[in-house]
Amino acid sequence: MKKQILAALALLLFLLSACHREELQKQQEPPQEDSPQLEENPQEQDNGITATEDVSSGEENAQDGTLLLRYSLSSPQVLYQGEPMMNIGNYYDNNKEKALLSITEELLPMARQRQQAGDFLGNFQWDEEFAVMRNKGSYLSIRRDRSQYTGGVHGSLQIMGDNWLFREGDCYLLSLTDILPGAEDPRSLVMEQALEQARQQEEAQPGLFYENYQETMGDVWQEDWYLTEESLVVVFQEYALGPYTSGPMLFEIPFTELGDNLTEELRP
Numbered sequence: 001m002k003k004q005i006l007a008a009l010a011l012l013l014f015l016l017s018a019c020h021r022e023e024l025q026k027q028q029e030p031p032q033e034d035s036p037q038l039e040e041n042p043q044e045q046d047n048g049i050t051a052t053e054d055v056s057s058g059e060e061n062a063q064d065g066t067l068l069l070r071y072s073l074s075s076p077q078v079l080y081q082g083e084p085m086m087n088i089g090n091y092y093d094n095n096k097e098k099a100l101l102s103i104t105e106e107l108l109p110m111a112r113q114r115q116q117a118g119d120f121l122g123n124f125q126w127d128e129e130f131a132v133m134r135n136k137g138s139y140l141s142i143r144r145d146r147s148q149y150t151g152g153v154h155g156s157l158q159i160m161g162d163n164w165l166f167r168e169g170d171c172y173l174l175s176l177t178d179i180l181p182g183a184e185d186p187r188s189l190v191m192e193q194a195l196e197q198a199r200q201q202e203e204a205q206p207g208l209f210y211e212n213y214q215e216t217m218g219d220v221w222q223e224d225w226y227l228t229e230e231s232l233v234v235v236f237q238e239y240a241l242g243p244y245t246s247g248p249m250l251f252e253i254p255f256t257e258l259g260d261n262l263t264e265e266l267r268p
Contacts, residue, residue: 141227161226
């Protein structure tokens with residue numbers, strides 16, 4: 001009788017141990033969930049494009065050790081799936097070569113001449129930097145800022161936008177017409193939106209613009225612009241619409257204001 005009781009207890013312990021192991025195994029296994037159905041939206045998927053920084057910098061001194069010129073050029077190196085692209089790569093390589101040529105053949109001789117003539121107010125400077133403003137779907141937009149000091153009372157700042165369409169493993173420069181194919185006159189449409197914003201800014205801050213800026217706005221715009229996630233940004237360079245103290249002027253036009261004039265992929 002005693003042996004039967006012991007055998008029953010042993011069987012009960014075995015069964016309890018097996019149940020416990022099964023419960024622990026269930027707790028350790030991750031829960032099984034249905035795989036989500038991904039919607040195909042090329043604007044939100046990774047397009048494989050990345051932009052790294054390529055920096056060239058240096059300085060030049062006079063024979064007496066005076067710093068004549070300092071420069072720093074930061075330009076984008078754009079890659080698709082880790083590999084450089086030809087068109088966009090050549091574009092930024094050419095920009096850098098032109099900048100270095102201007103620095104060595106124009107700015108540096110000017111700085112030396114002023115230093116020798118005793119009319120040297122401080123070392124010349126040339127600085128360029130960039131920011132990726134949009135990298136989504138087929139559109140890549142890069143803003144480049146170039147600040148310079150060439151011995152005058154103050155320096156200068158120029159804002160440039162490079163807008164690219166990604167197709168078949170490479171990038172191609174966009175025009176305003178490319179992103180506003182539904183507009184009869186894309187330039188006029190953009191200027192109409194920018195002018196309305198300028199009027200509002202003038203009311204809020206008198207003296208920001210020249211008196212005749214409304215008449216000259218369409219003529220002085222050099223078609224500098226760039227894209228963001230939700231807008232088209234129009235850029236007027238220094239002195240275009242107002243005095244130096246106003247600096248470059250930016251007018252951000254939401255895509256919602258451009259409606260069906262926009263190319264389909266950019267529509268909100």
